[in-house]
Amino acid sequence: MVIYNTLTKKKEEFQPINPPNVTMYSCGPTVYDYFHIGNARTFIMSDIIRRYLEYKGYKVTYVQNLTDIDDKIIKKSIEEKISTEQVAEKYIKAFFEDIKKMNVKVATKYPKATEHIQEMIEIIKKLEAKGVAYNKDGNVFYDVSKFPEYGKLSGKVIDELESGARVEVNDEKNNPLDFSLWKKAKEGEPSWDSPWGKGRPGWHIECSAMNLKHLGVTTDIHAGGNDLIFPHHENEIAQSEMANEKTFVNYWIHFGFLNIRKEKMSKSLGNFFTAREVFSKYPFGVIRLFFSQSHYRGPLDYDDELLSAAGKGLEKINNLVYELKKQIEKSDDNCYSPNINIDDYKKTFENAMDDDFNTPQAVATIFDFVRDINKELSSNNKISKTFVGDSINFLKNTAQHVLGIIDLEKEDKSEDIELVEDLINILTSIRKKAKAEKLYAFADDIRDRLNEIGVILQDGKNGTEFKIKRKS
């Protein structure tokens, strides 16, 4: 399996430090607001990578942090006249609701910044002792010039950054590129005691601390959006590698942006949709399929037309799932067994995913499979039970467990459903009589009205079948 590593700008063979264990860190949200659908893309693609590693048999420790103290949270708490804790609590709750809707697997741990203040202080102390950090009246900064490899992730050169047009001016820093490790508390702000006085941590230090505590000195995989490469991840490397004197992360994975009309979706541009709006409009399978149909590193345009195209595609997969589930009940192993080797599809799927998580190709394999199975289904009445079972398992292992676009268990029948089915059967038998007497208008009326409430009637060779259209 190869992974494209931002650090080396190359695809590299994936070699975990301690197989079959894999440690993976995914940059989580700052909980000051609902996250948008662009954030959702990185959370979902990160989830798919994690799921595929598990599919491959790795034991993944997957950590996603929650940034629950920072400038934006403080700003929000002032605006809403509530505490920063209350702001964080509200949006952490929303975060969990949202990722559940997105069918994102729960991480091993969701550490919070405010629960790691002591660990952060320890790292800063180390950096200070090594002369890499300096204290200016209670503000502690990292001296970028002391880390010779600064810029190795982003490909930036310190000298050129300094002459650039957009470097922040801050009189307290020795060098404009130096960044905050510890921020001195301002009047009324939440703060913690530290050797440098009351204050709160800078943004980057939390990830260094949580990685160290929950995943160890060197992490196998660290993932996040493209915009975190610089300065966030660059700074994490600088802090961690200076403090620990070991490689911080072996494989850096970065996700492309979700754009709107070719422009980056962002809070500041105001061109965003929250994940919760989008996920209440489309089922998770549609959105996850949409994301899976393009590569994680590339940009992707958000567009309702494209979402509904993905919806049609998903329906195709779900139709087959429905058909297979029906078949398995009535078939046995005396039935015809198609000359199709499901392992071939499995291999193709794995080859695609092994190549830097090429989900578009993996999805293409699933569609090939769907077409080929449908072909068998349309030319043969009954397929052997083993084959149907294997087909279901293929879809379960790929589309469900790895991509998370379908859910085979979801349709488990309840008693109410049985009653509904009996009622529909009564209606279809009445309709059958009407058709026999060529009362087509009457028959169509039954079909149309059932269709309106989501019950689809389909007349086939063996009589009328029905399916209940799933809402999500």
Place this chain on the structure above:
RNA sequence: GGCGGCGUUGCCAAGUGGUUUAAGGCGAAGGUCUGCAAAACCUUUAUUCAUCGGUUCGAAUCCGAUCGCCGCCUCCA
């Protein structure tokens, strides 16, 4: 100004030296099935990969130039 990415059919999107006269999805056209539909299946839908040059026996894939689009360098997934 520095750094990086991208430009493939009507739309989305894989492919990055020969197995590709370019996968898959959506759309469109025709057909099978049907009382009519729906679903499903079959056929068709890029001799061409922004443009122009070059390297090579061979390029969408490598090199150079040009045009266009986007991102990072400030919080940002």
